Amino acid sequence: MPELRKASVRSFSPCEACTVRHLSICDALDARELDRLNAIVTQNRIAPHQMIFNEDDPAAHLFNVIEGSVKIYKLLSDGRRQITGFLFPGDFLGIALHDRYTYSAEAVTAVRLCRFPRAKFEGLLREFPKLENRLLQTASNELAAAQDQMVLLGRKSATERVASFIVTLAARARQRRQPDKIVALPMSRADIGDYLGLTIETVSRTFTRLRKSGAIALPDNGHVEIVRRDKLEALAGIEDTEPRPAVRAL
Amino acid sequence: MPELRKASVRSFSPCEACTVRHLSICDALDARELDRLNAIVTQNRIAPHQMIFNEDDPAAHLFNVIEGSVKIYKLLSDGRRQITGFLFPGDFLGIALHDRYTYSAEAVTAVRLCRFPRAKFEGLLREFPKLENRLLQTASNELAAAQDQMVLLGRKSATERVASFIVTLAARARQRRQPDKIVALPMSRADIGDYLGLTIETVSRTFTRLRKSGAIALPDNGHVEIVRRDKLEALAGIEDTEPRPAVRAL
DNA sequence: CGGTTCATTGATTCGCGTCAATGCAGGTGG
DNA sequence: CCACCTGCATTGACGCGAATCAATGAACCG
Numbered sequence: 001m002p003e004l005r006k007a008s009v010r011s012f013s014p015c016e017a018c019t020v021r022h023l024s025i026c027d028a029l030d031a032r033e034l035d036r037l038n039a040i041v042t043q044n045r046i047a048p049h050q051m052i053f054n055e056d057d058p059a060a061h062l063f064n065v066i067e068g069s070v071k072i073y074k075l076l077s078d079g080r081r082q083i084t085g086f087l088f089p090g091d092f093l094g095i096a097l098h099d100r101y102t103y104s105a106e107a108v109t110a111v112r113l114c115r116f117p118r119a120k121f122e123g124l125l126r127e128f129p130k131l132e133n134r135l136l137q138t139a140s141n142e143l144a145a146a147q148d149q150m151v152l153l154g155r156k157s158a159t160e161r162v163a164s165f166i167v168t169l170a171a172r173a174r175q176r177r178q179p180d181k182i183v184a185l186p187m188s189r190a191d192i193g194d195y196l197g198l199t200i201e202t203v204s205r206t207f208t209r210l211r212k213s214g215a216i217a218l219p220d221n222g223h224v225e226i227v228r229r230d231k232l233e234a235l236a237g238i239e240d241t242e243p244r245p246a247v248r249a250l
Numbered sequence: 251m252p253e254l255r256k257a258s259v260r261s262f263s264p265c266e267a268c269t270v271r272h273l274s275i276c277d278a279l280d281a282r283e284l285d286r287l288n289a290i291v292t293q294n295r296i297a298p299h300q301m302i303f304n305e306d307d308p309a310a311h312l313f314n315v316i317e318g319s320v321k322i323y324k325l326l327s328d329g330r331r332q333i334t335g336f337l338f339p340g341d342f343l344g345i346a347l348h349d350r351y352t353y354s355a356e357a358v359t360a361v362r363l364c365r366f367p368r369a370k371f372e373g374l375l376r377e378f379p380k381l382e383n384r385l386l387q388t389a390s391n392e393l394a395a396a397q398d399q400m401v402l403l404g405r406k407s408a409t410e411r412v413a414s415f416i417v418t419l420a421a422r423a424r425q426r427r428q429p430d431k432i433v434a435l436p437m438s439r440a441d442i443g444d445y446l447g448l449t450i451e452t453v454s455r456t457f458t459r460l461r462k463s464g465a466i467a468l469p470d471n472g473h474v475e476i477v478r479r480d481k482l483e484a485l486a487g488i489e490d491t492e493p494r495p496a497v498r499a500l
Numbered sequence: 501c502g503g504t505t506c507a508t509t510g511a512t513t514c515g516c517g518t519c520a521a522t523g524c525a526g527g528t529g530g
Numbered sequence: 531c532c533a534c535c536t537g538c539a540t541t542g543a544c545g546c547g548a549a550t551c552a553a554t555g556a557a558c559c560g
Contacts, residue, residue: 074397074398074400074401076401076405076406076487077487077488080405081405082400082401082404082405084397084400084401095390095393096390096393096394097386097387097390098390098394102394102397103397125383126379126383129376129379129382132379132382132383132386133375133376133382135386136347136382136385136386136389137347139386139389139390139393140345140346140347140348140389142393143345143346143389143392143393143396144346144348144352146393146396146397146400147324147334147352147353147396148324149400150324150332150334150396150399150400150403151324151326151332151334153400153403153404153447154332154403154444154446154447155326155330155331155332155447156326157515157516158515158516188538188539189538189539189540190538194404196404197403197404197405198516198517199516199517199518200538200539200540201516201517201518201539201540201541202515202516202517203539204539204540204541205516205540205541207539207540208540208541221525221538221539237326237327238327407547407548408547408548438506438507439506439507439508440506448548448549449548449549449550450506450507450508451507451508451509451548451549451550452547452548452549453507454507454508454509455508455509455548457507457508458508458509471506471507471556471557501560502559502560503558503559503560504557504558504559504560505556505557505558505559506555506556506557506558507554507555507556507557508553508554508555508556509552509553509554509555510551510552510553510554511550511551511552511553512549512550512551512552513548513549513550513551514546514547514548514549514550515546515547515548515549516545516546516547516548517544517545517546517547518543518544518545518546519542519543519544519545520541520542520543520544521540521541521542521543522539522540522541522542523538523539523540523541524537524538524539524540525536525537525538525539526535526536526537526538527534527535527536527537528533528534528535528536529532529533529534529535530531530532530533530534
């Protein structure tokens, strides 16, 4: 297990001031319930490229991303890697309720996390059906996103994959009230390749082609500017443009 | 919406006699609660290749597969298809709690289903936290399976994909107490291709190669015999051999 | 028995991977 | 401040694995 630097002071009510609560599962709880969550949470900071947990580690904690970006991935025995998701502020990490993590999680940038001991968190789940329901909604959304990703990996061309990736990142940035015209690309080309089932070189060439076609611009390696959204969406195959429709409250 | 042939008689307690209850979400309920489920369920029979629902249809029902095989898939506008899963007896269908189905579902073979009106089912979820928790466990398992499939689609060769597919099918057959040495392949080569991100021809050639290598035999188009499991697992990349480890009960 | 559907097999093409070279920014130490 | 290194991205030349195109075979069915 990596060493997790703990926040110097355990705040009495970090949730009160939480800037991403409206995006996260915590939003399902009222003030009293939030206090209970507060009582079991620890805030952590993780440096870029540091592991948060490894596949097959005992699943001791669940997390909420407060700040920064996280990648989750699986490895094959010969080192091939598939990144199965990127997480951003508000995203829940560790939803798979297995005894061991079924994937690895690593900080892409500097990251701030809320960390919940699993046993205690599951106690709260039992106590607050609202929270469990919210988690089910979240899992349901992730399942739908996973299916979209299967379409991408199984049936889309390199150009379609990269265009879809940019469009999806922009939609998620928009949800977080972050710029969706000049979109942050905190991850490396290698990460993008391992997420899209491509090599670094193909990702790079595809970015270049999209740039030359006028659909995007590349102000620097950490950003894409969407110059012609219509063109980009057409290249992407037009389907996952919008943030997923709201789940019906139960 | 397709016409669903209703069972001629609405049985008073089909769940009592259900042969797949131990595999399904219904297993989370006691006799009294099962009665409540009984009260909202309809049994349906679906003919091979008939639609169960279409992507973007209002999500009016949830289902449990009792008998037969189902495929779920998404289409791109130009007709490319990605099958995101096959369902077998005991599997729950429609877990994504969105207002509309996010994928299509079609009977592969003759199928028997338990059908639950969504609103009423969600009422029971609120009433029986055990059921909701079981659904969360199921969603969690599906999420893990989806991530395995992403690894397959993003990073595995054609041989590895087909070998993994056979090994996974065998493991699931075993869980249902069905033959796992001569494994049923109810779906067409086209379906297998659309599940594995390959063409029919590549699937066919790969089966032939696996047969010539001695790892499998092909008694007929509806079955694969696993002749040398070790060899097949080695070709698959050895990781999803076992049925997924049990989720911890909450 | 002809017609239809599906699987297999072969020949060829092509998109992406592989290998290799170059560019470029950031960091370090003299 | 600059020389050097290191890691990452870009670009080009080439090869390979799977797709495409095409023909044949096998099973089923009216």
